[in-house]
Amino acid sequence: xxxxxxxxxxxxxxxxxxxxxxxxxxxxxxxxxxxxxxxxxxxxxxxxxxxxxxxxxxxxxxxxxxxxxxxxxxxxxxxxxxxxxxxxxxxxxxxxxxxxxxxxxxxxxxxxxxxxxxxxxxxxxxxxxxxxxxxxxxxxxxxxxxxxxxxxxxxxxxxxxxxxxxxxxxxxxxxxxxxxxxxxxxxxxxxxxxxxxxxxxxxxxxxxxxxxxxxxxxxxxxxxxxxxxxxxxxxxxxxxxxxxxxxxxxxxxxxxxxxxxxxxxxxxxxxxxxxxxxxxxxxxxxxxxxxxxxxxxxxxxxxxxxxxxxxxxxxxxxxxxxxxxxxxxxxxxxxxxxxxxxxxxxxxxxxxx
Amino acid sequence: xxxxxxxxxxxxxxxxxxxxxxxxxxxxxxxxxxxxxxxxxxxxxxxxxxxxxxxxxxxxxxxxxxxxxxxxxxxxxxxxxxxxxxxxxxxxxxxxxxxxxxxxxxxxxxxxxxxxxxxxxxxxxxxxxxxxxxxxxxxxxxxxxxxxxxxxxxxxxxxxxxxxxxxxxxxxxxxxxxxxxxxxxxxxxxxxxxxxxxxxxxxxxxxxxxxxxxxxxxxxxxxxxxxxxxxxxxxxxxxxxxxxxxx
Numbered sequence: 001x002x003x004x005x006x007x008x009x010x011x012x013x014x015x016x017x018x019x020x021x022x023x024x025x026x027x028x029x030x031x032x033x034x035x036x037x038x039x040x041x042x043x044x045x046x047x048x049x050x051x052x053x054x055x056x057x058x059x060x061x062x063x064x065x066x067x068x069x070x071x072x073x074x075x076x077x078x079x080x081x082x083x084x085x086x087x088x089x090x091x092x093x094x095x096x097x098x099x100x101x102x103x104x105x106x107x108x109x110x111x112x113x114x115x116x117x118x119x120x121x122x123x124x125x126x127x128x129x130x131x132x133x134x135x136x137x138x139x140x141x142x143x144x145x146x147x148x149x150x151x152x153x154x155x156x157x158x159x160x161x162x163x164x165x166x167x168x169x170x171x172x173x174x175x176x177x178x179x180x181x182x183x184x185x186x187x188x189x190x191x192x193x194x195x196x197x198x199x200x201x202x203x204x205x206x207x208x209x210x211x212x213x214x215x216x217x218x219x220x221x222x223x224x225x226x227x228x229x230x231x232x233x234x235x236x237x238x239x240x241x242x243x244x245x246x247x248x249x250x251x252x253x254x255x256x257x258x259x260x261x262x263x264x265x266x267x268x269x270x271x272x273x274x275x276x277x278x279x280x281x282x283x284x285x286x287x288x289x290x291x292x293x294x295x296x297x298x299x300x301x302x303x304x305x306x307x308x309x310x311x312x313x314x315x316x317x318x319x320x321x322x323x324x325x326x327x328x329x330x331x332x333x334x335x336x337x338x339x340x341x342x343x344x345x346x347x348x349x350x351x352x353x
Numbered sequence: 354x355x356x357x358x359x360x361x362x363x364x365x366x367x368x369x370x371x372x373x374x375x376x377x378x379x380x381x382x383x384x385x386x387x388x389x390x391x392x393x394x395x396x397x398x399x400x401x402x403x404x405x406x407x408x409x410x411x412x413x414x415x416x417x418x419x420x421x422x423x424x425x426x427x428x429x430x431x432x433x434x435x436x437x438x439x440x441x442x443x444x445x446x447x448x449x450x451x452x453x454x455x456x457x458x459x460x461x462x463x464x465x466x467x468x469x470x471x472x473x474x475x476x477x478x479x480x481x482x483x484x485x486x487x488x489x490x491x492x493x494x495x496x497x498x499x500x501x502x503x504x505x506x507x508x509x510x511x512x513x514x515x516x517x518x519x520x521x522x523x524x525x526x527x528x529x530x531x532x533x534x535x536x537x538x539x540x541x542x543x544x545x546x547x548x549x550x551x552x553x554x555x556x557x558x559x560x561x562x563x564x565x566x567x568x569x570x571x572x573x574x575x576x577x578x579x580x581x582x583x584x585x586x587x588x589x590x591x592x593x594x595x596x597x598x599x600x
Binding site: 091119120121126127130131134136137250271323331333334335337342345348349350 | 365366367368369370371372374378379381388396455458459462463541542543545550553554557558559560561
């Protein structure tokens with residue numbers, strides 16, 4: 001009996017140690033990741049079955065600001081032009097949307113005959129950028145705003161999606177990498193209300209909140225001092241009557257569902273938005289920055305792979321609308337489907353593989 | 354609906370049905386047993402993750418032990434080595450694991466080497482210190498007596514000092530193996546292997562409770578099992594101790 005108690009004491013220490021590591025790993029990985037993506041599924045519970053989100057659904061219309069679509073050829077090549085071309089090592093970052101993007105791009109390339117190794121879950125933007133620049137990977141999907149502010153080190157968000165793309169392109173070109181066509185969707189910060197609340201007050205854009213007068217806004221504590229939060233709402237939109245309620249990251253939707261607050265901070269591709277219960281208000285002043293996804297590819301490799309390579313990636317990017325990525329994020333983060341299976345189903349439905 | 358979708362085909366992609374999931378999963382209840390059994394040997398494949406975890410741990414502790422053991426035996430004879438080796442070991446031991454992994458990626462790449470180098474570096478201090486302490490704790494009188502019977506230095510080490518140091522060495526191994534079992538979960542930050550993978554996946558995809566709990570409990574069970582193995586090993590290696598206990 002003595003031995004048993006000794007063993008269990010040791011294991012108690014082990015459990016405490018692993019918990020501590022898990023917690024530290026958590027905070028650092030979500031801090032470094034770009035574009036968001038780590039949100040709590042616990043917040044949504046209403047829709048249990050994974051109903052197909054048809055492309056005609058207007059429920060969760062995200063900000064429909066105009067975004068650049070890139071200048072590269074996006075026609076899907078026929079046949080298997082990738083046969084015999086050099087092998088590619090693709091990476092992706094450490095959250096579910098990136099897993100999906102890595103699977104989507106790599107499976108599409110494989111369907112066109114290219115040889116692709118996907119190294120998933122590499123880490124935060126700085127980690128994966130180090131891996132890219134040291135030649136450990138050849139390409140990965142990245143967010144334009146993250147390249148501009150995190151990697152290129154700009155203090156403020158560029159003022160438009162086009163400008164963000166151009167800053168990102170310049171940075172990557174300088175380091176020997178090409179930036180392909182951006183996706184139609186953006187995974188940027190945003191502001192959402194319940195659909196009924198938006199209808200009641202006639203809210204479409206963030207500026208419309210002036211009509212409401214005093215309103216509450218919940219988000220992670222740092223939003224109190226960020227321009228992409230309370231500061232921007234006051235300065236750019238003149239919403240001086242905003243009352244900030246700090247909540248732990250991921251539990252904003254819960255607070256909104258329970259009627260504790262009027263509006264919340266979100267990421268524009270959060271899977272919770274698939275429920276159609278929420279309205280995302282358009283950020284006409286661009287306080288939240290611009291986060292389209294672009295495949296970042298080593299220039300020398302791009303030349304060797306031939307035009308079909310770039311065309312395949314552009315064809316995939318073109319399909320990735322806000323609704324498409326929200327539906328896929330929901331399948332992965334809430335329904336716990338495998339990202340590779342979700343990507344496969346999407347590519348098949350759109351005749352890419 | 355299909356008519357509508359067809360009409361709008363030009364304006365956007367087709368979004369297919371991605372499959373059904375139980376309400377336990379979509380509601381993220383505390384533990385979804387059915388989901389766990391479905392993912393034990395396929396999909397998330399906890400079984401394979403557990404085997405990877407064992408592999409990561411065994412390699413790290415074995416390599417770490419060989420290095421630390423050799424250093425400790427040398428330092429036992431050449432005491433001047435103790436300071437520098439302890440300093441170097443402490444240095445490695447105090448580097449935050451995530452930082453160590455991140456720095457190593459730029460040197461060794463995204464592979465098992467990076468993970469093992471980091472994990473081994475965390476075993477060195479514990480194993481070196483304990484092995485040395487075990488050897489140093491052997492009474493000088495015992496060593497003198499052994500020398501008096503005509504044993505050489507090598508024989509004294511193998512037949513007297515090491516056997517007497519076994520309990521302390523194994524105590525070090527127990528701490529090292531339990532530490533590495535928990536640290537190896539962080540390795541999934543770099544290489545998608547081991548029980549850390551479902552933990553990171555859950556952190557990054559909806560904080561799915563069942564994944565946290567399943568991975569955590571498997572880690573704990575593995576640590577329990579490994580610890581029990583060393584206790585057993587110690588009893589086998591030091592039969593005289595159990596005779597003493599019996600009296």
